[in-house]
Amino acid sequence: MRILGLMSGTSHDGIDAAVIEFAPDGDGLTARTLFHDSTPYAPELRARLVAALPPSPTTLDEITRLDALIGRAFADVAAAAIARVGGVDLIVSHGQTVYHWVEPDTGAARGTLQLGQPAWIAETTGVPVVSDVRSRDIAAGGQGAPLVGLLDGLVLAGRAGTPAALNLGGISNITVVAEGADAVRAWDIGPANALIDAVVQQRGAHPAGYDADGRIAASGRVDEALLRVLLDEPYYRLRPPKSTGKELFHPEYIAAAQRRAGTALSTRDLVATLTELTVRTVADAAREAGVTELFVSGGGAHNPVIMDGLARALAPVPVRRTDELGLGGDEKEALLMALVGWCTWHGLPASLPSATGARAPRVLGSITPGAGPLRLPEPRAMPRFLRTAR
Structure with missing residues (x-):
């Protein structure tokens, strides 16, 4: 089909x-x-x-x-x-x-x-x-959300340890596959590129509208005062299943955080700080879940500052792209939609209660x-x- x-x-x-x-x-x-x-x-x-x-x-x-x-x-x-x-x-x-x-x-x-x-x-x-x-x-x-637990659970099935798949789009989401009744868990971690892109677009920092190859972040310095304020976001303390989006993480969110931190950062330092926010929140989630290998997809997988930061923060856990699984990172979400449709067409549930928190599969x-x-x-x-x- x-x-x-x-x-x-x-x-x-x-x-x-x-x-x-x-x-x-x-x-x-x-x-x-x-x-x-x-x-x-x-x-x-x-x-x-x-x-x-x-x-x-x-x-x-x-x-x-x-x-x-x-x-x-x-x-x-x-x-x-x-x-x-x-x-x-x-x-x-x-x-x-x-x-x-x-x-x-x-x-x-x-x-x-x-x-x-x-x-x-x-x-x-x-x-x-x-x-x-x-x-x-x-x-x-x-x-x-995230529905990607369906695809990740099938692709990672049978791997040793506790493998996980991470998608870095506007929002970061993770799927963790372990043994047991609730073998597949998935949830939205927080902003991946959403806040970074908002700053780049708002300040006209790059014609593409995003931090291409992480060059802006690499040229800046992380502001620890602002990072502490950002990490104090209540969403991060909610237990999975959970989901979020740009309803929470938008340009005014950044401005309010800078006011609370008493900072007015340059574009380079602000992008560097928001990039580190992505690294910290993802690494914290992966460590807490006991992840033993991490496969990354989405636009953020092309950002070496994020990828290198995750590799350092999670060492010795290997951090690789989903391409190594035969799953192109840039096509993964469209493939997920096709898989959801295949399930729907054949009368099969595509939602996983252990990932979304629903009462039962639907x-x-x-x-x-x-x-x-x-x-x-x-x-x-x-x-x-x-x-x-x-």
Whole structure:
């Protein structure tokens, strides 16, 4: 079965697409990547999207327009990907998260909103679309995130010790795989690139809008006073399962922290301090979980300041990229969406209560029919592992 996974993460920079061919492999599954690409948002669309994000005010008029415009952008990416591979059986679109409602005192998730109307994708391609993949888990008492525990648990199954997978997008999340009833645990740690990118974009420090190759951080010095204030964030003391996003970690959050610390840092020193915040919070989480090896994906995996900092902080625990598992770090989230869709199509739950905190596993998402009749196969057994191939 060929499935196109579409994903735009908390960096809000564009749309990742991956066409995955799934095939049975004994009591497991093989996932072969046929195509992968990343398409930046048009600058004017990205500017409108960023302007509508909290804590900025917005309107229902703008939300409606963005839902259609992002849906059309996803549809264009889907059509281009399908043309490259000659057809797919299913599309799974995560859409663009614009708000993740979490109660600050209890850490309970109450709702989530992803824009990118799936009807545009179905109408453009004629292919059925699975979307809104987080809401059912939240309705079942879960966080709705991170869902990547499903993929990480299957890929890391059978490895010795306590392996873990770390994704460094706008937010850092970790999956820890150990022995026992709750073998797979996953949670959002805190900001990975979200605060760093916010400073770089706000101050025009790099035309790409992020700290390319960690050069800005490498040229600055960590301010320990500000770092202490940042590390005092109550979210870090919540116990997993837990999730967070740019609703908490946004530009005004940085400004408020600097006021509390009594600092007004240069761009270089501020980026260096925020980069160290990512290293410290991830290393603390990995050590507390007893991680014995760590595999890293996402944009932050390309930042040598973060990667070298994690290697030093966690030594002798090896810190490597997920590419060594045959899982390209830049395509991982689109592959996850394809896997979620494969589960939904076959009547299988894709949420893990030990990772999200839901009352029980749930089949995720809603299906928008394509051009023809909608025919679902009989449910099948959950795969016990996943092998990746190219």
